[in-house]
Amino acid sequence: VAVTSHDVARLAGVSQATVSRALRDDARVTAATRRRVRDAAATLGYVPSELGRGLSTRTTRRVALVVELHNTLYHQLMAPIHDELAARGYRMSLLAERDDASVTDRLLDRSVDGAILMTTRLGDALPEELGRRGLPFVFLNRLGSLGTVPSASADNVGGAEAAGALLFGAGHRNIGVILGPADTSTSRDREAGYRRAFAAADAPWPAAAVVRGEFDHAGGRAGVRELFARSSPPTAVLCANDHIAIGALSEAAERGMRVPDDLAVVGFDDIDMAAWPAFRLTTVHNPLMEMAARAAAILLDGIEHPGSPAEHVVFPTSVVLRATHG
Amino acid sequence: VAVTSHDVARLAGVSQATVSRALRDDARVTAATRRRVRDAAATLGYVPSELGRGLSTRTTRRVALVVELHNTLYHQLMAPIHDELAARGYRMSLLAERDDASVTDRLLDRSVDGAILMTTRLGDALPEELGRRGLPFVFLNRLGSLGTVPSASADNVGGAEAAGALLFGAGHRNIGVILGPADTSTSRDREAGYRRAFAAADAPWPAAAVVRGEFDHAGGRAGVRELFARSSPPTAVLCANDHIAIGALSEAAERGMRVPDDLAVVGFDDIDMAAWPAFRLTTVHNPLMEMAARAAAILLDGIEHPGSPAEHVVFPTSVVLRATHG
Numbered sequence: 001v002a003v004t005s006h007d008v009a010r011l012a013g014v015s016q017a018t019v020s021r022a023l024r025d026d027a028r029v030t031a032a033t034r035r036r037v038r039d040a041a042a043t044l045g046y047v048p049s050e051l052g053r054g055l056s057t058r059t060t061r062r063v064a065l066v067v068e069l070h071n072t073l074y075h076q077l078m079a080p081i082h083d084e085l086a087a088r089g090y091r092m093s094l095l096a097e098r099d100d101a102s103v104t105d106r107l108l109d110r111s112v113d114g115a116i117l118m119t120t121r122l123g124d125a126l127p128e129e130l131g132r133r134g135l136p137f138v139f140l141n142r143l144g145s146l147g148t149v150p151s152a153s154a155d156n157v158g159g160a161e162a163a164g165a166l167l168f169g170a171g172h173r174n175i176g177v178i179l180g181p182a183d184t185s186t187s188r189d190r191e192a193g194y195r196r197a198f199a200a201a202d203a204p205w206p207a208a209a210v211v212r213g214e215f216d217h218a219g220g221r222a223g224v225r226e227l228f229a230r231s232s233p234p235t236a237v238l239c240a241n242d243h244i245a246i247g248a249l250s251e252a253a254e255r256g257m258r259v260p261d262d263l264a265v266v267g268f269d270d271i272d273m274a275a276w277p278a279f280r281l282t283t284v285h286n287p288l289m290e291m292a293a294r295a296a297a298i299l300l301d302g303i304e305h306p307g308s309p310a311e312h313v314v315f316p317t318s319v320v321l322r323a324t325h326g
Numbered sequence: 327v328a329v330t331s332h333d334v335a336r337l338a339g340v341s342q343a344t345v346s347r348a349l350r351d352d353a354r355v356t357a358a359t360r361r362r363v364r365d366a367a368a369t370l371g372y373v374p375s376e377l378g379r380g381l382s383t384r385t386t387r388r389v390a391l392v393v394e395l396h397n398t399l400y401h402q403l404m405a406p407i408h409d410e411l412a413a414r415g416y417r418m419s420l421l422a423e424r425d426d427a428s429v430t431d432r433l434l435d436r437s438v439d440g441a442i443l444m445t446t447r448l449g450d451a452l453p454e455e456l457g458r459r460g461l462p463f464v465f466l467n468r469l470g471s472l473g474t475v476p477s478a479s480a481d482n483v484g485g486a487e488a489a490g491a492l493l494f495g496a497g498h499r500n501i502g503v504i505l506g507p508a509d510t511s512t513s514r515d516r517e518a519g520y521r522r523a524f525a526a527a528d529a530p531w532p533a534a535a536v537v538r539g540e541f542d543h544a545g546g547r548a549g550v551r552e553l554f555a556r557s558s559p560p561t562a563v564l565c566a567n568d569h570i571a572i573g574a575l576s577e578a579a580e581r582g583m584r585v586p587d588d589l590a591v592v593g594f595d596d597i598d599m600a601a602w603p604a605f606r607l608t609t610v611h612n613p614l615m616e617m618a619a620r621a622a623a624i625l626l627d628g629i630e631h632p633g634s635p636a637e638h639v640v641f642p643t644s645v646v647l648r649a650t651h652g
Binding site: 276 | 603
């Protein structure tokens with residue numbers, strides 16, 4: 001027979017309403033009574049129903065993380081988000097974008113108090129719809145088109161400009177660029193930074209040596225193949241993220257090219273793998289873990305204090321010199 | 327003003343109870359009425375509350391995936407699990423083991439209909455507790471100590487034996503072994519397979535050349551360092567998973583050793599990265615994607631048909647020859 005809050009109330013000598021308040025740390029219950037109720041619940045092995053709690057508080061204390069499941073970056077960000085949520089008594093639900101149209105419904109059926117969007121495309125309808133329906137959310141790493149939405153992101157323009165300046169400083173003049181999808185703010189802003197570096201070096205933007213693909217290993221391999229099928233292949237390549245850069249290293253190895261002597265490669269993000277001896281990738285450090293924890297904190301602040309102004313945090317980036325820039 | 331099921335009922339010309347049945351595809355409502363209700367809901371922008379649905383059906387249609395967040399293998403398994411659940415109308419919640427004691431409470435507070443455990447340690451109390459409290463669950467990849475629990479796993483013993491036989495067949499006699507944590511069924515069973523290969527080759531188990539660490543890149547690097555600090559370093563190393571093996575390749579590169587000439591390396595799992603040109607890792611293919619989808623299916627069958635016998639599916643494994651076995 002399942003233990004109910006009635007049993008706990010009887011053992012603790014309080015009302016059922018007090019049991020439910022005590023177990024969610026409601027300040028209207030004294031600390032001593034809360035302790036007595038907790039002890040009674042532990043003795044009986046009572047676990048309050050989440051459904052019942054949701055009905056009485058009208059909140060779910062659950063936050064959705066909306067991701068593309070094939071995007072490997074979010075894997076690294078999940079731990080800091082989870083820990084920030086857990087520390088404040090929230091749980092994490094995962095919603096995958098492959099759900100397509102149903103993502104909106106699944107966010108709006110009152111199963112979550114808010115959402116963290118980290119794989120937003122610039123044209124996505126989702127942010128506007130969530131704003132219209134009043135569900136709190138935050139942009140993490142990638143920004144959407146709505147400026148009024150709170151966000152945690154990196155200085156992508158500054159970081160990319162520094163990466164470009166590094167290659168020009170090393171004497172490269174024939175520099176290729178491998179970008180990510182055009183409808184992501186990260187690729188857009190990193191391209192803007194690369195363009196600044198070309199302008200600062202008085203070099204024309206090398207339209208014939210700029211290619212674009214997915215933000216992944218295959219995108220990097222295809223990018224190098226494409227650049228080397230052209231008439232004057234580059235001596236260095238700026239890659240809009242580390243997965244692209246590591247794919248570029250793979251393709252260079254396939255072709256028997258030495259890095260950095262035959263081809264210099266610079267990435268962006270500084271994922272764990274970039275430091276592995278097999279890669280030693282020179283890249284731009286993007287403080288992903290801090291950014292993810294901050295996004296979670298910003299969202300919870302918005303949920304708990306509706307109407308507060310949208311916070312936009314932009315984390316500084318820095319170049320990490322390893323072995324691939326030449 | 328929020329749209330309610332009352333508004334939908336009025337527009338569709340049916341009762342509120344029919345609206346709620348129609349929207350969860352209850353067979354007691356005719357297809358024509360279900361369509362009419364759906365159209366009315368779409369017209370009004372009505373999204374049924376998950377809380378209300380949970381109360382009326384006493385189910386949550388939500389399944390928890392219990393993982394260690396630093397374990398990188400689960401990332402690859404999340405997409406097939408998500409898709410299998412979504413196809414059957416379930417959502418995925420993520421519970422991290424770093425929640426410690428609270429994981430049990432979070433599984434038992436009726437917020438989920440069942441759980442997929444994929445990072446179980448052999449001594450864990452959680453499986454027994456879930457069994458005692460009647461929450462359906464399934465072991466994925468790693469098995470717990472309870473034989474009565476449904477599971478989807480790989481033939482770890484057979485795969486590891488084949489990996490060992492490959493190295494003996496290539497002429498190696500001085501073979502080292504880098505295992506994972508002793509309290510995981512995967513490390514235990516892969517060790518058993520390696521032992522069989524040694525026995526089949528009439529070679530004694532090389533206790534002095536067997537080291538153990540975490541199932542990760544750092545574990546592989548430390549393992550090679552340890553083996554090469556000993557008096558007679560091996561010419562080949564069996565690694566209990568691919569992350570260990572790729573760490574071993576990293577450490578070999580650090581020491582200027584050529585693979586496979588100076589050191590042959592064989593992994594286990596065949597993760598995506600194993601096929602990258604930088605690694606070309608010879609390994610044992612573990613059909614992780616099929617296994618993950620099957621685990622989800624087994625769990626949902628158990629949830630929807632309580633009392634059915636526990637299903638144990640063991641997927642065959644096979645050696646994938648690439649460039650590191652010599």
